[in-house]
Amino acid sequence: xxxxxxxxxxxxxxxxxxxxxxxxxxxxxxxxxxxxxxxxxxxxxxxxxxxxxxxxxxxxxxxxxxxxxxxxxxxxxxxxxxxxxxxxxxxxxxxxxxxxxxxxxxxxxxxxxxxxxxxxxxxxxxxxxxxxxxxxxxxxxxxxxxxxxxxxxxxxxxxxxxxxxxxxxxxxxxxxxxxxxxxxxxxxxxxxxxxxxxxxxxxxxxxxxxxxxxxxxxxxxxxxxxxxxxxxxxxxxxxxxxxxxxxxxxxxxxxxxxxxxxxxxxxxxxxxxxxxxxxxxxxxxxxxxxxxxxx
Amino acid sequence: xxxxxxxxxxxxxxxxxxxxxxxxxxxxxxxxxxxxxxxxxxxxxxxxxxxxxxxxxxxxxxxxxxxxxxxxxxxxxxxxxxxxxxxxxxxxxxxxxxxxxxxxxxxxxxxxxxxxxxxxxxxxxxxxxxxxxxxxxxxxxxxxxxxxxxxxxxxxxxxxxxxxxxxxxxxxxxxxxxxxxxxxxxxxxxxxxxxxxxxxxxxxxxxxxxxxxxxxxxxxxxxxxxxxxxxxxxxxxxxxxxxxxxxxxxxxxxxxxxxxxxxxxxxxxxxxxxxxxx
Numbered sequence: 001x002x003x004x005x006x007x008x009x010x011x012x013x014x015x016x017x018x019x020x021x022x023x024x025x026x027x028x029x030x031x032x033x034x035x036x037x038x039x040x041x042x043x044x045x046x047x048x049x050x051x052x053x054x055x056x057x058x059x060x061x062x063x064x065x066x067x068x069x070x071x072x073x074x075x076x077x078x079x080x081x082x083x084x085x086x087x088x089x090x091x092x093x094x095x096x097x098x099x100x101x102x103x104x105x106x107x108x109x110x111x112x113x114x115x116x117x118x119x120x121x122x123x124x125x126x127x128x129x130x131x132x133x134x135x136x137x138x139x140x141x142x143x144x145x146x147x148x149x150x151x152x153x154x155x156x157x158x159x160x161x162x163x164x165x166x167x168x169x170x171x172x173x174x175x176x177x178x179x180x181x182x183x184x185x186x187x188x189x190x191x192x193x194x195x196x197x198x199x200x201x202x203x204x205x206x207x208x209x210x211x212x213x214x215x216x217x218x219x220x221x222x223x224x225x226x227x228x229x230x231x232x233x234x235x236x237x238x239x240x241x242x243x244x245x246x247x248x249x250x251x252x253x254x255x256x257x258x259x260x261x262x263x264x265x266x267x268x269x270x271x272x273x274x275x276x277x278x279x280x281x282x283x284x285x286x287x288x289x290x291x292x293x294x295x
Numbered sequence: 296x297x298x299x300x301x302x303x304x305x306x307x308x309x310x311x312x313x314x315x316x317x318x319x320x321x322x323x324x325x326x327x328x329x330x331x332x333x334x335x336x337x338x339x340x341x342x343x344x345x346x347x348x349x350x351x352x353x354x355x356x357x358x359x360x361x362x363x364x365x366x367x368x369x370x371x372x373x374x375x376x377x378x379x380x381x382x383x384x385x386x387x388x389x390x391x392x393x394x395x396x397x398x399x400x401x402x403x404x405x406x407x408x409x410x411x412x413x414x415x416x417x418x419x420x421x422x423x424x425x426x427x428x429x430x431x432x433x434x435x436x437x438x439x440x441x442x443x444x445x446x447x448x449x450x451x452x453x454x455x456x457x458x459x460x461x462x463x464x465x466x467x468x469x470x471x472x473x474x475x476x477x478x479x480x481x482x483x484x485x486x487x488x489x490x491x492x493x494x495x496x497x498x499x500x501x502x503x504x505x506x507x508x509x510x511x512x513x514x515x516x517x518x519x520x521x522x523x524x525x526x527x528x529x530x531x532x533x534x535x536x537x538x539x540x541x542x543x544x545x546x547x548x549x550x551x552x553x554x555x556x557x558x559x560x561x562x563x564x565x566x567x568x569x570x571x572x573x
Contacts, residue, residue, distance in 0.1 A: 026416065135540075
């Protein structure tokens with residue numbers, strides 16, 4: 001009995017520093033942003049904090065700028081994750097096949113080189129990746145326009161599509177390596193059985209590989225979607241800055257601009273509370289999904 | 296006989312598979328390679344025909360980073376930020392993950408769930424109140440505020456990765472340590488930390504990268520070059536009226552080289568981190 005209590009106290013003690021840290025710099029700030037969200041505080045106009053009830057939330061619900069931003073973020077998330085999944089899945093299946101069939105030494109070296117190449121965007125800071133895409137898609141000295149003999153300013157004329165391409169490039173390796181591990185975990189005997197039955201490559205994928213890795217595909221897609229929706233910032237900030245005419249102003253960027261460009265902490269706080277609520281719901285859902293898929 | 300018949304199409308399709316994979320690898324490498332090669336051109340050549348072969352290689356764009364854009368101090372700052380984030384994340388996250396794994400207590404499951412959900416918090420939303428808090432504490436334009444902001448968002452991820460890692464370790468050695476009279480903390484530092492070294496290394500690398508690549512907190516909490524990071528320094532090169540393309544390219548490559556080196560040297564850990572981290 002004494003030992004049981006000591007054990008519980010030990011657990012509490014070990015987790016206490018992290019809990020205090022997260023409380024001080026996450027939970028307390030979130031509480032204060034909820035407080036601020038029912039006030040008006042715009043230091044550019046006045047240093048006073050005045051209670052305004054739900055006015056900031058009424059603005060949020062009625063503002064076209066906010067609606068537009070949410071819509072852009074949803075489109076960005078759906079299209080970017082779809083591209084990542086399609087390319088990541090295809091490369092994962094092909095790479096796994098190459099690994100399984102690579103019996104020679106050169107084959108194994110080649111596979112290792114390929115995975116080093118595929119991990120590069122993951123290791124590239126989002127800021128640097130964004131700069132690279134800015135140059136690739138530049139109308140005057142970008143190679144894409146030079147090859148096409150056009151002078152399209154991609155980030156101005158097709159801003160959201162360009163941002164999506166840059167983001168999908170950066171995050172695709174994550175999908176690739178997760179699905180690659182899932183494909184490799186399939187028992188080789190199952191493939192041999194399929195081949196004895198005369199299955200071709202596509203049938204093998206359609207009726208064997210894909211159904212077996214589907215749970216991992218689902219969790220990966222859900223995880224990436226939540227991450228894309230809540231965290232997209234750097235790539236947009238560096239390439240378009242949210243423009244032209246707010247056409248790429250994703251939700252996190254809208255919060256940031258409202259805070260730092262307009263110093264409108266009341267409106268920014270209401271936006272932040274909305275974002276945190278969405279994060280909490282999506283995060284809890286993800287946790288449940290992960291528990292269900294690993295159980 | 297049947298074997299020979301079935302081997303031949305397998306070899307042919309293997310060649311197709313490898314060809315597709317190599318083409319994909321080249322396409323994936325191209326954006327960064329283009330950036331790297333362009334960063335070695337003079338500005339005049341950058342603005343000339345993009346498909347022309349490089350005439351003269353120069354490091355002048357890299358020199359300008361230090362001469363014009365405070366990259367010396369920014370490098371030191373980015374290293375300090377990254378090390379700060381690694382220190383806080385690994386120390387607090389390691390202890391907490393171990394506690395959750397080995398010594399469950401009343402409410403610990405709920406606490407862990409809450410901690411894991413905070414991983415999904417939109418960073419830009421947290422910046423709003425954190426900015427006012429750091430302002431009140433007098434910590435703006437100070438690396439400490441940047442480190443605290445990145446670390447608090449990174450910590451839940453660290454616990455998320457490390458707890459299953461501790462769960463998978465065998466309990467017997469640790470229990471022998473307790474029987475021999477070590478305190479739980481003694482067991483953690485002398486036994487568990489060593490057994491969990493690969494997991495701790497994975498987390499340390501990913502925390503370093505989180506600190507090194509973060510843009511949000513430096514642009515939000517710092518307005519002076521003295522407290523600026525490399526990421527925010529890069530944005531100084533694109534002002535409203537002029538973009539310093541040569542420097543921007545060189546700076547992008549400079550920012551990437553350390554994370555690239557880390558990822559190639561410790562690829563196994565990075566991929567493991569991705570797998571444990573979702």
